[in-house]
Amino acid sequence: MRYFVWSLLLYISMVAQGQVPDVQQLLKDTRPAIMRRAQWALQQSPQTITAFHCERSAGGLHDFYSEGDYWWPDPVHPDSPYIQRDGQTNPDNFVAHRQVMIRFSRIMGALAAGYIATRDNTYLQHALLHARAWLEDPATRMTPSLLYAQAIKGRATGRGIGIIDTIQLMEVVQALRIMEAAGVIPDRDLQAFKNWFQEYLQWLTTHPYGKDEMNAANNHGTCWVMQVAAFARFTGDQPLLTFCSERYKTVLLPMQMAEDGSFPRELKRTKPYGYSLFNLDAMSAICQLLSTTGNNLWQYTTDKGCSMVKGIAFMFPYVKNKQTWPYAQDVMYWHNWPVAQPFLVFGAAALHQTDYYRLWLSLDQDPATEEVIRNLPIRNPLIWF
Numbered sequence: 001m002r003y004f005v006w007s008l009l010l011y012i013s014m015v016a017q018g019q020v021p022d023v024q025q026l027l028k029d030t031r032p033a034i035m036r037r038a039q040w041a042l043q044q045s046p047q048t049i050t051a052f053h054c055e056r057s058a059g060g061l062h063d064f065y066s067e068g069d070y071w072w073p074d075p076v077h078p079d080s081p082y083i084q085r086d087g088q089t090n091p092d093n094f095v096a097h098r099q100v101m102i103r104f105s106r107i108m109g110a111l112a113a114g115y116i117a118t119r120d121n122t123y124l125q126h127a128l129l130h131a132r133a134w135l136e137d138p139a140t141r142m143t144p145s146l147l148y149a150q151a152i153k154g155r156a157t158g159r160g161i162g163i164i165d166t167i168q169l170m171e172v173v174q175a176l177r178i179m180e181a182a183g184v185i186p187d188r189d190l191q192a193f194k195n196w197f198q199e200y201l202q203w204l205t206t207h208p209y210g211k212d213e214m215n216a217a218n219n220h221g222t223c224w225v226m227q228v229a230a231f232a233r234f235t236g237d238q239p240l241l242t243f244c245s246e247r248y249k250t251v252l253l254p255m256q257m258a259e260d261g262s263f264p265r266e267l268k269r270t271k272p273y274g275y276s277l278f279n280l281d282a283m284s285a286i287c288q289l290l291s292t293t294g295n296n297l298w299q300y301t302t303d304k305g306c307s308m309v310k311g312i313a314f315m316f317p318y319v320k321n322k323q324t325w326p327y328a329q330d331v332m333y334w335h336n337w338p339v340a341q342p343f344l345v346f347g348a349a350a351l352h353q354t355d356y357y358r359l360w361l362s363l364d365q366d367p368a369t370e371e372v373i374r375n376l377p378i379r380n381p382l383i384w385f
């Protein structure tokens with residue numbers, strides 16, 4: 001009990017000194033950027049995947065479609081099935097659905113953050129227009145499944161790994177939770193939104209593509225848990241939340257993290273730095289989503305000593321000074337990382353590490369590179385506290 005009281009007093013003291021991020025500290029330190037994004041979002045009209053179509057898609061107008069990033073035409077036989085170049089993105093791929101979903105995510109997150117900063121319902125009312133277009137309006141809504149994501153010409157009309165594309169709905173669903181709490185969503189709309197995510201969760205947990213992604217042994221498996229946890233919080237699916245928490249403790253952490261805090265499977269890739277950051281961001285989001293007073297995932301430690309404490313401690317020096325990175329450089333986008341990684345701000349608050357927060361504040365809060373934006377689905381930490 002004495003230790004608990006001492007820890008609580010220390011935490012209160014640190015917050016009072018502005019050293020640990022909470023809502024008020026984030027507003028103090030980042031308000032201009034929050035309001036700039038929110039004002040931009042207010043000027044955006046709804047646009048969904050139905051505004052774009054690719055003739056290579058085997059799906060219909062309302063079906064999300066994307067193509068495998070690292071697959072290219074065979075230079076020897078141009079009309080044959082595509083061949084893989086791991087880590088090298090094909091610039092001729094169809095990416096319009098991915099881009100417009102990222103836009104949706106950026107708008108919803110920015111509007112929710114604008115509301116938290118001002119308590120002005122104008123931001124949430126505008127977010128409601130975008131949510132209706134994507135999740136409810138029969139003319140423009142997206143089908144709640146991902147049958148045609150990460151397709152490969154001549155090889156697959158869609159793949160389970162395409163499910164990672166909907167990490168962009170993370171801040172959408174978090175914005176909806178804020179809107180629900182604020183009472184700005186009419187009952188009919190709220191039921192439609194929850195029905196959409198219930199249907200998507202059903203697909204994610206029962207379709208072979210969803211099961212394949214759940215069982216992926218790298219960042220794809222991490223992102224499956226992250227998404228399912230976020231969506232299940234909105235729909236109130238407690239069994240799924242429990243499942244995600246247990247999967248983090250019994251599968252993700254022990255199977256992916258080495259004893260030194262690194263992710264060996266990510267380090268073997270052609271973009272080891274970027275993938276290590278990405279997987280750590282996703283695991284930190286899981287801890288932020290699912291930790292409770294009686295089940296603190298931030299402090300959970302496996303039998304071999306693996307934990308988020310160790311994972312963040314491993315990457316922190318290489319974010320602070322990338323030149324000390326002892327592994328291979330990424331084949332693409334090496335110079336674009338790091339940015340303001342979510343694991344730093346979440347970890348700072350959860351683990352009371354002021355150095356993490358200071359480093360997060362010093363990094364780019366608004367990256368412009370499309371690949372970086374795509375791999376940074378949590379762009380508005382304010383709405384997650």
